[in-house]
Amino acid sequence: MDFTITDEQKALSDAVRELVTRATPELTGDVPVGPQPHDAKVWQQLAEVGALGLPYSEEHGGFGASLVEAVLVAVELGRGRIQSAYADSILAGVLVEELGTDEQKSLIEAIASGESLVIPAINEPMREFSHDAHTVTATQAGDGWTLSGVKEPVRYAADATHVLVTAKAGDTTGVFVVEAPQATGDRLEFAATPATLLGTTADAAAAIDKAINVAIIVLAGESLGAMDAAVPMTAEYLNTRQQFGVPLATFQTLTHRAADMYVSLELARSSVLYGAMALSEDRSDATTASRVKVVVGQSGRHIGQEAIQLHGGIGVTAEYAVGHLTAAITAAEHTYGDTRHHLTRLSAGLRDTGVVEVLHA
Amino acid sequence: MDFTITDEQKALSDAVRELVTRATPELTGDVPVGPQPHDAKVWQQLAEVGALGLPYSEEHGGFGASLVEAVLVAVELGRGRIQSAYADSILAGVLVEELGTDEQKSLIEAIASGESLVIPAINEPMREFSHDAHTVTATQAGDGWTLSGVKEPVRYAADATHVLVTAKAGDTTGVFVVEAPQATGDRLEFAATPATLLGTTADAAAAIDKAINVAIIVLAGESLGAMDAAVPMTAEYLNTRQQFGVPLATFQTLTHRAADMYVSLELARSSVLYGAMALSEDRSDATTASRVKVVVGQSGRHIGQEAIQLHGGIGVTAEYAVGHLTAAITAAEHTYGDTRHHLTRLSAGLRDTGVVEVLHA
């Protein structure tokens, strides 16, 4: 077990940080809030530094790095308040790598180059996050398939070149490729829409699990980056902001709460980096993925709420970074199953987990 | 809705407080910790001030007061660190009043006078608190019944003149009177032990529910009393204890946490007093009983833990009151179903509760 970052990883982080710094949204004027559309320019820059193909094997057209590298990229994106399809794109890429036919795997090269924006379409409206499809159905039609039903919300659906749709095919859930999808906002409606089966339906469930596990870790990296920005920002505010003629840092009740934020941050950091290592080795390690999701979900809520509270009024304005960081952390928590969802998933497996183990011989 | 205490209620409180002050355990020497045996002397004094018969109607041999009076007594017991069978005795008395035949109701007079110590035997070993009996069974034998199985823990079983035992009689749970029970500590073993059915098995479930609801409120009163002692005790400690050359109250992180304790205390107080009024009027109001149990359980855990923490080391010693108060609060939380148990009970009824209502036309 070793958490040391290699020089190569450091160089990747630095490259991403540099492009992120240029792309970080300004906080003056009519600052955009809420979910933002896909930014093709940033995406292309990410492709250029090699960030989009990291976790796929070279054989499949990826860069043969690991999830660790992808997480380091995600941390920089989160720190720099960049909204992007990064985790979604990796979810899609892993799905293709795990499930696609050899021919279909050619899509990975297009994902890595930024040429194609491939997005998973998993959520169904007014339904808890689920690995299974429930109301979107797939029907075999000659050599191909057609899909019916609604997927929503699907972030970045409007800009996707391809969506990978989970759909109910008989008793099982399969993954289907729809090219040039027609979206209304985050909504995708299928009505006998032609689609191509990714791999086989028999292998889909395992591939979906793996892809979601991996995406959970990437997104946790984005949250970690946001937390890693919010905590020192809060400390600096306490040191500089004056009230009652003294800096806020004079008030012990505030500094002690900042200390608790720091503790949450460091526990989240350890978990995310470990998750990256563990899932690099075994994409089916759902227990680790869920534990990371829980730790990051709880740390993130704690840090996000306290960062705003300790900032006071400006914390809820669009003119200050901390509110945007909290918004990003909050959105990440509600993606790929929230804390409750993952606690429930872990609860179901308690009899199997025995003693918590992190050291792997 | 009026929370004003009458002069008569005040006089009762004062009388109990006086006897409690004399009976409050000393904190020097080899101070007893943990559950203590029944104190017949205190019990007799409680009988003398009329505390033991308060919530039963005069018709049945009680004093025709209400649960409010019983709760005021309980608050003083809790404040004065008196361990007693007070809530258990009232549980038993209400069971007799709700379920007993006219002849059996004569027991109430003996309860009120302190002549009989009647104790409910509900818990079964290694089983969650339940209104139903599971492993203790009742079998009809001629005109009477016999019981088999183990009830544990049954606090004060060793000193009880009668126990009221919940037991499975066919498909239902009945309540059975066993006189002069033989206990080993808190354990009662029945082996074809002769017993008398209290009332009928058909009416037992409703009576058990009512009796437990009432006892929950009484015990919540004891917890409230303990909290009402712990909070000012903590504040005084912060004002007087010196560290780093200044009183602890100089440290804002401590005073703010004390403020949160005070908030918990006041919310618990409102809930307990309301619970006393509501259950006086309708002993079957399980929703209110469970809500009070949850509020008091959470307030108690918060206050108990923080009271110790803010006291530092002496908080966990037997030589200082705050540890004993926390122990009492903790025991009360685990009696008649803990916070989780009652949240689950409330969860099952969410569809029925609509908007929370406390004002009764």
Add this chain to the structure above:
Amino acid sequence: MQLRLSAEDAAFQQRMREFFTTQVPKEVIEANTSGGKGSDLAPELVRLSMKTLNAAGLAVPNWPVEWGGQDWTTLQKHIWASEMELAGVPSPLAFNAKMIGPVIAAFGSQELKERFLAPTANLDIWWCQGFSEPNAGSDLAGLKTTAVRDGDNYVINGQKTWTTLGQFADWMFILVRTDPNAPKKQMGISMLLLDMKTPGVTVRPIKLMDGQHEVNEVFFDNVVVPANQLVGEENKGWTYAKFLLGNERAGVAPVGAIKLHLSRAKDYAAQVQTETGTLLDDPLIAARIAELEAAVMALELTVLRVAGTSKDGKPDPASSILKLRGSEIQQDVIELVMDIAGPASLTWPAVEGTSQADWTAGTTPTYLNFRKATIYGGSSEVQRSIIASANLGLKG
């Protein structure tokens, strides 16, 4: 102690419930209850609602009777507020009803009373608050905006911030420093009333994280205010401000609004499908709802138990409990509703043609917006300091 309402109070409750559920225009209630926050209610609906209440004598019950108030008991005032919120009726604009109205009624000259109170109660004048400054938030008395007497006028220079709904306001009540040499910072402050159309007043919107324009910065560049718009006496403004803040905090726990939102949370949870049913059957969601129902019960009971103890408009420590815990519970309910929306909380603002329920798109912005609830109106930290000192006698 007495559980049931008296016959009189029960009838009062019935009358309130009937009025609020039948006499307030439906469009007001719908707009006010969509998304769990009323702050983006269109100003014309705010005016319509308050005028409707005022016509029935229900807009400013806390004022002196001679100026439109009601001679109600504390319990009746609670019933009024609670039924109003439960029915989804927006509370009367706080700046008018709870802040400047009572101050003018208590400290204003007869001339000011006659000139301002009736239009204030009827929201013919929409007031905003000029208290906070960039470097005077929790430390309000550190304010720097000055007013210099010049003949029959004062001339104001400086800046205010967090001016809620200032963009709709006709008038502002403002705290200004009139004696920079006073021995204590609280002593040289005065309260003035000023027309927002006065030359030299500039309003700059501050966008919040929910995308709404709810608060503003207001700049004053040689703004001339007639001296007869001074409230009470010069340099006594701090007294009036404390009175105002005490009123603001009194009865501040939005019990009715919390209860309404919590009951909706149950409806919402029942709309979200899970593998085995709906989120209302999910044990962890259900436990959070049950816990919050117990918490709001405790809160409302505490309102009823201690509200009567508030006196003389002085900041009442009991009010601090209610502000502190009320804002926390309100945030908890709003957070719960966002979690119930789950994935649907990711899409906002709403796009036409969605398949998701209407309420979901508001959940995240409302969550972000309502983090303010423990900051404004006296932050939770300020309330804890008050409680520690006033209720616990801590000498910190």
Add this chain to the structure above:
Amino acid sequence: MQLRLSAEDAAFQQRMREFFTTQVPKEVIEANTSGGKGSDLAPELVRLSMKTLNAAGLAVPNWPVEWGGQDWTTLQKHIWASEMELAGVPSPLAFNAKMIGPVIAAFGSQELKERFLAPTANLDIWWCQGFSEPNAGSDLAGLKTTAVRDGDNYVINGQKTWTTLGQFADWMFILVRTDPNAPKKQMGISMLLLDMKTPGVTVRPIKLMDGQHEVNEVFFDNVVVPANQLVGEENKGWTYAKFLLGNERAGVAPVGAIKLHLSRAKDYAAQVQTETGTLLDDPLIAARIAELEAAVMALELTVLRVAGTSKDGKPDPASSILKLRGSEIQQDVIELVMDIAGPASLTWPAVEGTSQADWTAGTTPTYLNFRKATIYGGSSEVQRSIIASANLGLKG
């Protein structure tokens, strides 16, 4: 970054696991793991355990190699501690292994080293700590116990408190004030070693809420201590104390013990019947277990990630994180186990002939006892202050 242990470390882990699970006497492990706390372990078992470890070179790995320590990596030290706790083996007596041993090895004269280190490692001498005083708890440097030089001796007068297991101790290391006129309170302090059988030493037990005799007050009435039992230099005691406290805190998160107790919590939950199964199937209990499993994972990973950064025995802010969070998680697990016991937690101490499981009677006293975990060894408040200052640069 590297997930897997090296072959060498994996073999090391295997060796530790095998030793602890097969070579430590069973009665030690059973006594140590009953009830979730080891503080009521009989002293002879404490000695037996440490001698067993010492014979295998596993009692004092953190000491210099020449005095019995091991040249292990930080990771190996973590594996050693974690496997030891997981196997239910009591950690070597902290006063010997983590406190005075390293201090003597670092600052003691050659004479002191030769006289004390071997018997300290082997628990032939049982040490206790004489630091805290009634008015010097978190403010340790405020201590008042004096030692006056008198020829070849020091004469000690005063009082210590919270002396853990002092009733079993052979010797005490004590902080005393040797220069009452030093310009700073930290500057006039020395550390002495004293035989507990010296005339004038009186030990008074302090009973804790769990009924155990775990801590003591110790009184000193003209206690004569030879000057050659001074550690290092006179008036430099504060330096040694800080070194000692840094060691105490380093690696202080009892990860293995928490993990063991948490895995037992699952067994316990499966023993408690409910209407529909056992408490292990109860969604709220299961969620708490799952949450704590995630939390202890994060804690252990943080130990592994930051433990290497501790230097020179100086209090390391990373250690503060581990102490703070480790003690909280430990308390959470203990609290959970008490809640799992439920009604059975009401009976303690155990009575012969119970039908309840053995573990239940210990749950409430252990809960009450372990509230100490966030108080002693540097309270959570002290840790937060260290983190705020050292990690966040807050100037409070």
